[in-house]
Amino acid sequence: MKNKTIHFFSLILIAYFPIRTCAQQxxxxxxxxxxxxxxxxxxxxxxxxxxxxxxxxxxxxxQMQAIANEKKIKNKPILVKExxxxxxxxxxxxxxxxxxxxxxxESILSKYAGKPVLIVTEKEGFGKxxxxxxxLLSDNRLxxxxxxxxxxxxxxxxxxxxxxxxxxxx
Amino acid sequence: MKRLYDxxxxxxxxxxxxxxxxxxxxxxxxxxxxxxxxxYKNRKAESIQAIAQVLGxxxxxxxxxxxxxxxxxxxxxxxxxxxxxxxxxxxxxxNIFAIYTKEGYLPQYLKPPSDIDTFKEEFKxxxxxxYNKIMSNGEHIGFVALQVExxxxxxxxxxxxxxxxxxxxxxxxxxxxxxxxxxxxxxTPILNLVQTMQTVTQSGNYSSRSPVxxxxxxxxxxxxxxLMLEEIEKRETHIKQRSQELELANLKFYNLIQSAPDxxxxxxxxxxxxxxNAEAVIMFGWSEKEAIGRRLTDTIIPxxxxxxxxxxxxxxxxxxxxxxxxxxxxxxxLKKDGTVFPIELKISSYTFSGQVIFIGFxxxxxxxxxxxxxxxxxxxELENKISELExxxxxMESFSYSVSHDLRAPIRAINGFSKVIEKQxxxxxxxxxxxxxxxxxxxxxxxxxxIDDLLAFSRLGKKEIEKSKVDMTDVVKEVVQEIxxxxxxxxxxxxxxxxxxxxxxxxxxxxxxxxxLIGNALKYSFQNPEPAIQVGSYSEKNTTVYYVRDNxxxxxxxxxxxxxxxxxxxxxxxxxxxxxxxLAIVKRIIVRHGGRVWAEGMVNKGATFYFSLPxx
Numbered sequence: 001m002k003n004k005t006i007h008f009f010s011l012i013l014i015a016y017f018p019i020r021t022c023a024q025q026x027x028x029x030x031x032x033x034x035x036x037x038x039x040x041x042x043x044x045x046x047x048x049x050x051x052x053x054x055x056x057x058x059x060x061x062x063q064m065q066a067i068a069n070e071k072k073i074k075n076k077p078i079l080v081k082e083x084x085x086x087x088x089x090x091x092x093x094x095x096x097x098x099x100x101x102x103x104x105x106e107s108i109l110s111k112y113a114g115k116p117v118l119i120v121t122e123k124e125g126f127g128k129x130x131x132x133x134x135x136l137l138s139d140n141r142l143x144x145x146x147x148x149x150x151x152x153x154x155x156x157x158x159x160x161x162x163x164x165x166x167x168x169x170x
Numbered sequence: 171m172k173r174l175y176d177x178x179x180x181x182x183x184x185x186x187x188x189x190x191x192x193x194x195x196x197x198x199x200x201x202x203x204x205x206x207x208x209x210y211k212n213r214k215a216e217s218i219q220a221i222a223q224v225l226g227x228x229x230x231x232x233x234x235x236x237x238x239x240x241x242x243x244x245x246x247x248x249x250x251x252x253x254x255x256x257x258x259x260x261x262x263x264x265n266i267f268a269i270y271t272k273e274g275y276l277p278q279y280l281k282p283p284s285d286i287d288t289f290k291e292e293f294k295x296x297x298x299x300x301y302n303k304i305m306s307n308g309e310h311i312g313f314v315a316l317q318v319e320x321x322x323x324x325x326x327x328x329x330x331x332x333x334x335x336x337x338x339x340x341x342x343x344x345x346x347x348x349x350x351x352x353x354x355x356x357x358t359p360i361l362n363l364v365q366t367m368q369t370v371t372q373s374g375n376y377s378s379r380s381p382v383x384x385x386x387x388x389x390x391x392x393x394x395x396x397l398m399l400e401e402i403e404k405r406e407t408h409i410k411q412r413s414q415e416l417e418l419a420n421l422k423f424y425n426l427i428q429s430a431p432d433x434x435x436x437x438x439x440x441x442x443x444x445x446x447n448a449e450a451v452i453m454f455g456w457s458e459k460e461a462i463g464r465r466l467t468d469t470i471i472p473x474x475x476x477x478x479x480x481x482x483x484x485x486x487x488x489x490x491x492x493x494x495x496x497x498x499x500x501x502x503x504l505k506k507d508g509t510v511f512p513i514e515l516k517i518s519s520y521t522f523s524g525q526v527i528f529i530g531f532x533x534x535x536x537x538x539x540x541x542x543x544x545x546x547x548x549x550x551e552l553e554n555k556i557s558e559l560e561x562x563x564x565x566m567e568s569f570s571y572s573v574s575h576d577l578r579a580p581i582r583a584i585n586g587f588s589k590v591i592e593k594q595x596x597x598x599x600x601x602x603x604x605x606x607x608x609x610x611x612x613x614x615x616x617x618x619x620x621i622d623d624l625l626a627f628s629r630l631g632k633k634e635i636e637k638s639k640v641d642m643t644d645v646v647k648e649v650v651q652e653i654x655x656x657x658x659x660x661x662x663x664x665x666x667x668x669x670x671x672x673x674x675x676x677x678x679x680x681x682x683x684x685x686x687l688i689g690n691a692l693k694y695s696f697q698n699p700e701p702a703i704q705v706g707s708y709s710e711k712n713t714t715v716y717y718v719r720d721n722x723x724x725x726x727x728x729x730x731x732x733x734x735x736x737x738x739x740x741x742x743x744x745x746x747x748x749x750x751x752x753l754a755i756v757k758r759i760i761v762r763h764g765g766r767v768w769a770e771g772m773v774n775k776g777a778t779f780y781f782s783l784p785x786x
Contacts, residue, residue: 035234
């Protein structure tokens with residue numbers, strides 16, 4: 001009984017998934033991004049591939065590419081691409097803005113306002129600024145914010161189920 | 171197992187019923203309890219499974235986004251399910267992602283079994299463990315694990331067992347009651363039958379009967395048994411009767427044998443003595459005790475006869491041939507004291523159960539032998555005397571014949587010369603002379619008559635008798651006619667002739683008998699004013715008696731001895747003529763016919779002459 005209890009607590013500790021390394025962080029983020037697709041509805045009916053765009057550079061590209069190699073979203077293949085200018089991002093369902101991106105967030109948001117593109121950022125305050133989803137670290141754990149106003153004004157809808165796990169920004 | 175055989179069939183039947191019910195009820199109740207528990211478990215497992223599934227699908231997003239808080243929140247909703255002790259959400263490698271533990275219970279790691287497919291339930295220590303894989307878009311992302319306390323199970327098990335026990339007891343009691351009621355139908359007739367059998371066996375009284383109340387197999391058995399008893403009773407009575415008869419027969423036989431005037435000895439085919447009667451004891455000197463069991467050969471057969479005796483028995487046993495059986499034979503026998511004496515023996519045999527038994531009737535003939543010897547010597551003497559007598563008789567006859575014959579010549583001369591004197595010289599004789607001459611002549615004639623009769627009598631001794639069937643009535647009538655023709659003065663006599671039976675005899679000689687008897691009767695009844703003569707007959711033993719009765723002068727029985735002698739006369743010849751030879755002739759003829767002659771008479775009261783002739 002005593003052994004069992006000790007064993008149990010060690011297990012509890014392991015199960016909290018704290019983020020320790022940078023690589024780990026980008027891996028978690030890639031997984032989250034992949035799962036977001038399940039709870040997001042794009043108002044564009046003619047999607048043949050889920051295009052995943054990364055502005056400039058990020059280690060997430062590599063992680064995302066690994067997922068794209070194995071899995072599909074809504075039975076459709078995933079396409080991952082890094083690009084440097086906003087113009088190149090036309091026709092993409094996902095747009096990931098890394099924290100160190102040189103393009104100002106405001107211009108990105110205005111460019112895709114009302115379009116069926118999910119904009120995900122990873123910088124404090126970007127959520128408030130108008131990104132659909134913004135990653136943040138809380139207590140060493142990966143979490144995300146959802147800006148409901150941004151969803152309301154854009155071409156994508158979010159499932160209430162996803163909202164359960166998010167920090168909601170009005 | 172031997173005990174089972176000692177138990178009464180009554181209890182066996184009850185036991186059988188109860189044991190059968192016990193087994194059936196045990197199986198049914200066990201099945202009932204087990205099925206109920208199983209179905210409860212199934213229901214419980216299904217409902218918990220449903221909870222696990224809901225929980226799983228609700229936890230997908232929490233797992234995807236590593237949101238343990240949300241997961242724990244979801245798990246905590248299980249508070250309403252009071253029997254859930256632990257609920258856990260685990261990642262796909264089995265690490266705990268979120269956990270819920272009921273208040274007051276220790277948390278416990280529920281490790282998913284390695285062989286899980288999509289879900290699995292385990293019952294362990296009155297607890298149900300349910301594991302469910304969480305799948306998202308066909309991808310395995312984690313597990314739901316639930317530990318459920320089966321509090322109701324105990325109550326349910328207790329309830330079911332209680333109901334089962336009640337059913338079981340009611341069932342057994344019912345079985346007991348039913349079997350007690352119905353076993354009577356089977357066991358009572360059997361017990362009655364057994365009771366009757368015991369009564370019969372112990373008392374030997376075959377008159378008791380087993381009651382019969384129906385037509386089933388046992389009652390049929392009783393019925394058949396009763397019939398058997400009846401038959402046995404009949405037979406027993408019969409046997410008793412027979413044994414009494416047998417006893418009587420034995421007694422009769424024993425007494426018969428014992429009181430027989432002959433020695434009676436039986437032997438078996440090995441020549442061993444098996445019966446030895448009282449006369450045998452006297453005759454041979456061996457007591458019954460000594461003799462029975464001894465070999466006959468060594469007991470009463472003199473040496474020298476033993477070997478032929480053995481051979482005779484062996485030959486009879488082998489071939490059935492015998493020279494001595496079933497007829498009297500004369501032999502010699504040995505007495506205990508060594509005396510050898512003559513016996514007459516008759517042996518017969520019979521076979522019983524393949525064994526031949528010989529019976530010997532033995533008579534001591536010592537005395538008879540002596541008498542026989544005496545008779546033999548007497549006979550020889552007699553024969554000698556008879557031949558002597560015959561010789562002298564013949565001599566006598568020829569003598570008397572020649573004498574009679576020779577006598578006739580002088581008589582004839584006297585007669586002839588007297589007639590010459592009467593014819594030629596009667597003138598020289600006076601009246602007295604003439605009278606004397608007549609007397610001489612008459613006497614000479616009478617003398618001649620006498621000689622004739624005598625000759626006839628002596629001839630009778632020589633004459634052969636020729637027998638034939640003769641009508642006696644006819645003969646008598648002929649005789650009467652002839653007599654009346656000769657002497658007319660007899661006419662006034664009344665002669666009655668009965669119907670006489672026939673006889674086998676010499677007709678001529680018998681006629682002579684009747685001539686003499688009837689002639690006599692007429693002669694001696696002449697003086698009676700109404701002479702009456704009756705000729706009759708009657709049967710006596712194996713002879714027929716004929717008689718001639720008259721009412722004449724009769725005779726005095728004092729002189730009866732002289733009646734049938736030659737020349738014997740009871741009456742004065744002056745009163746009654748005759749030579750005195752007639753009855754002697756009658757006697758001779760009848761004797762020669764094998765008959766007898768006799769007479770009855772009284773002076774002046776008539777006489778009756780009888781003669782008998784043997785009936786053929």
